[in-house]
Amino acid sequence: MSLRSLLTRAALGALLAAPALAAPPPFEDSIAQRVQACTGCHGDQGRAGPDGFYPRLAGKPAGYLHHQLLNFRDGRRHYPLMTHLVAPLTDTYLLEMATYFSQLDVPYPPPAGQPPADVVARGESLVYRGDPMRDVPACVSCHGERLTGVAPAIPGLLGLPRDYLNAQFGAWRTGKRRAHGPDCMFEVAKRLDLTDINAVSSWLASRPVPVPAKADTSLPKPLPMPCGGVPQEAAK
Numbered sequence: 007m008s009l010r011s012l013l014t015r016a017a018l019g020a021l022l023a024a025p026a027l028a029a030p031p032p033f034e035d036s037i038a039q040r041v042q043a044c045t046g047c048h049g050d051q052g053r054a055g056p057d058g059f060y061p062r063l064a065g066k067p068a069g070y071l072h073h074q075l076l077n078f079r080d081g082r083r084h085y086p087l088m089t090h091l092v093a094p095l096t097d098t099y100l101l102e103m104a105t106y107f108s109q110l111d112v113p114y115p116p117p118a119g120q121p122p123a124d125v126v127a128r129g130e131s132l133v134y135r136g137d138p139m140r141d142v143p144a145c146v147s148c149h150g151e152r153l154t155g156v157a158p159a160i161p162g163l164l165g166l167p168r169d170y171l172n173a174q175f176g177a178w179r180t181g182k183r184r185a186h187g188p189d190c191m192f193e194v195a196k197r198l199d200l201t202d203i204n205a206v207s208s209w210l211a212s213r214p215v216p217v218p219a220k221a222d223t224s225l226p227k228p229l230p231m232p233c234g235g236v237p238q239e240a241a242k
Contacts, residue, residue, distance in 0.1 A: 129209025
């Protein structure tokens with residue numbers, strides 16, 4: 007018998023003697039599995055990233071999350087990583103993602119340390135009373151008395167880091183973040199100076215998130231200014 011035949015027989019014998027390869031584990035074809043592409047930056051279950059710039063997704067109103075995904079895809083918000091991620095996705099699929107995160111109910115981390123007293127006073131005043139001299143509405147007049155947002159499209163402001171809040175105000179002022187017109191947050195951001203923006207962001211970041219933290223279902227009064235993308239029935 008030739009050496010080649012011996013080697014062939016030996017190889018076949020080894021294959022027959024080897025245990026059968028284990029079947030691959032079943033793939034979980036679910037939205038929870040697919041949105042793991044999001045949680046790599048936004049934290050486990052969308053709790054927020056550790057660096058202060060990837061915001062929490064869990065529990066935010068589905069309409070708000072859906073609008074932001076559309077804004078990244080359609081060029082109203084500018085962050086290349088997000089744009090690349092959502093560019094090929096349909097409106098329906100983005101809504102499915104938004105709905106999934108909106109239904110998660112996971113605890114918030116404790117708030118940041120207390121800012122200086124003068125910053126606290128100014129931030130609290132703007133949040134609850136606004137600045138009538140500059141036509142700046144109070145934050146609570148849009149985002150709810152508990153500042154946890156209003157379903158389906160207005161986000162909560164508590165539980166977000168100061169750096170993230172400051173960055174979003176800056177993005178609105180420079181046009182890197184936009185919404186469907188009339189863009190009410192652009193109007194608010196350009197009427198506030200940087201000291202006031204820091205006061206609002208610092209105060210919000212220092213407040214505990216109420217329990218439960220779900221968004222309100224409506225506002226007690228109409229919105230103080232027109233705001234694109236927000237259904238008017240949410241403000242009645």
